Amino acid sequence: MASIEEEEKMGSDVEFVDVESDEAIADDDDDDEEEVVPFVPGKSNVDEDTEMVQDDTAYVMYHQAQTGSPCLSFDIIKDQLGDNRSRFPLTTYIVAGTQADRAHLNSVIVMRMSNLKKLKQPGEEADKDDDDDDSDSLIDSDEEDEGELPELNTAMISHLGGVNRIRGTKLHGKQIAATWSDTGSVNVWNLESALESVESQEAASKFSRDEGRVPPLFSFTGHQTEGFALDWSPTVPGTLASGDCKKNIHIWKMEEGGTWRVDQRPYVAHSESIEDIQWSPNEKTVFASCSVDKSIRVWDIRAAPSKACMLTVENTHESDVNVISWNKTEPFIISGGDDGVINVWDLRQFQQKSPPIAKFKQHTAPITSVEWHPIDSTVFACSGADDQITLWDLALERDPDAEAQDQQVDVPPQLLFIHQGQTDIKECHWHPQIPGVIISTALSGFNIFKTISV
Template identity: 55%
Template sequence: MDEEAYVLYHRAGTGAPCLSFDVVPDVLGKDCDRFPLRLWLCAGTQAESAQANRLLVMKMHNLHCTGAAAAESSDEEEEEEEEEKKPQLELAMIPHYGGINRVRVTQLGGMQVAAVWSEKGQVEIYDLQRPLVALSDPQAMTTFLREEQSKIKPLFSFAGHMTEGFAMDWSPTVPGRLVTGDSNKNIHLWSPKVDGTWHVDQRPFTAHTASVEDLQWSPTEATVFASCSADGTIRVWDVRAAPSRACMLTASQAHASDVNVISWNRQEPFLVSGGDDGTLRIWDLRLFKEGTSVATFKQHTAPITSVEWHPTDGGVFAAAGADDQVTQWDLAVERDQEGEAESEDDPALASIPPQLLFVHQGENDIKELHWHPQCPGVLITTALSGFNVFRTISV
């Protein structure tokens, strides 16, 4: 690893690998960019046996900068502080029967809750309060391990999908509203009730003809969400209509094969999608009826496994692929005259799009990535090889 290319770089292992995770917001608020960093995650394991799985609530702290930033201190100071600068990982684990396909966290009435898509075909909602308190106080952790850990049950559970799935997203505009999609092409809408449970509409959204792979709510329109599927399409829905008539827009051949992941930009009217064909496509929602993407990038050499727009920079996004690469992109970058001249002299350079900022490697079988919404530029990934937490010099 070239340390000069990173502002921050840490690795962590959790025993059994995690297929999915989400960031738990920190009480410190936005722009927590002072080192050492602290962050909270919620993840779900894929253990070898069903009974060995856990819903993990994680506290990573004492995350110091690396590379040139760390080199500013003297060698003597580094030796004295080496022990103090060791990164720390603490876990509070909730037993979960069955592997966890996807985890999504939201804040609901002052609580941090996690929606969990299980390989056993259920979607469950967990209150994360007790494990979060345990990670904040050693005495509370002792009580959690002795008295609470084995007693935690879901706040709510839905088994109406009848099969497993991966697609799931909390609404950013309506607290507690959720959509979940399964491998049988069905999507269900969840609406929160005043008694702390949910009403799940038994009438599924059914326009897809194959597995629903990902779901994303509009960041501005409370009733609109997008979906992508193994049928090669991306669809936009409005829940004000009956489920059988709710599909409003369709990109019928969005990718050459399965569309694996999508992300809805929170600043601009754009979607980014990633497919089994290894391409990344940018969609302008103002032109979505035309069914043609406005940009296509083919840097990855294997299926795309995760994409996400930067939380505050509307032109930047990150992607992960089954080629063990994480790429960072900036749509605002164009090749200047000097770059054009260099690309003419070097065919290999000409094949690299100017929008490609950075390629992160060194992981095995990357499954999911997320930007940290409160730590500027910090990207977190989960893979078969464990977790990476890093910030590059490019973003």
């Protein structure tokens, strides 16, 4: 586990920790053989004295890291290490934003997590210890030191105000990120110097001397209040949508010279706070939004802002709609609400006001994040305020042979996996280049893991 103090501008080492979770149950007082019934959080009765332990055989990889102030939003940075890679140890890059107690103590943090190894399974040889190796570099080869611990290198950019949400993108070959500040401004940052800093000690020393004073490329204060909804268009580089708590959405468009033009006319159709925005993965002018008003709306920016709302589905949840995710290859949108429900919508049926094509109620608290798998169009991940991350596969159907066992614990056949161990989970994202790897952030810190299920 790595601890990053607020006053530091560079990160420290990651170390392995023993983690207890609810993936398995151990009761040392009962040695008698009994029928094994799967444990399902929120649905299985467990005595207070029962010891909950993690089942390592359910994970291919599992690591934790912590920051001094919680980072309740983050994004994964696409790197140059290759797509569809699976060779261990792994390296990944993320950008996150802090929520410190005082506005001036906040930062945008670029992180390089390296030497991430597989979990040792029963019967496998233990890793060799090499306490004499004090090298900070990642050895990604067959001759690597098996005992070397994971590493976390960080670069922190000063940010005024807590970061409500952060989203990254590539623009003209450079990595940038947009942040929603709780001060009411939306800022765009160039992350290149921070990325260089986490790669070399020389660049890190220079970045540290500058104390992370990287001015934003652009700032917009036209919202006049804070917000959470933020998304870069995947089809039109530099196009951004931002939505606030006063039901206004603004569209940003890139102009020559590296700046942005923000339409001062807001897109208004929701009656309450905008909670999330998702651009269509293949239509350049279309995006979707969800709101506290319980609706999901689809917009086309070719029309004037007052007439751009094309489709609306009201009362999609019993309360606030917190998050949505647009499938990259199929006409589906997932939504998650304060009611703890996950709904899957077929966009082709929006016009008919049809009900969701799938509905799941596994979580016992508000849904905080949903995301489709980047490659498998039937798989998605979901996080909730009940400290659970659930993995789902819509392609699965109930097995008649397992019917009796499923009835004991009331588990939908589409539920692949439940991950626990974090407190107050806010976001989870699939790694777009490392199949099956998920990174999540919570009040208690980050998890990076890969299960045997996906």
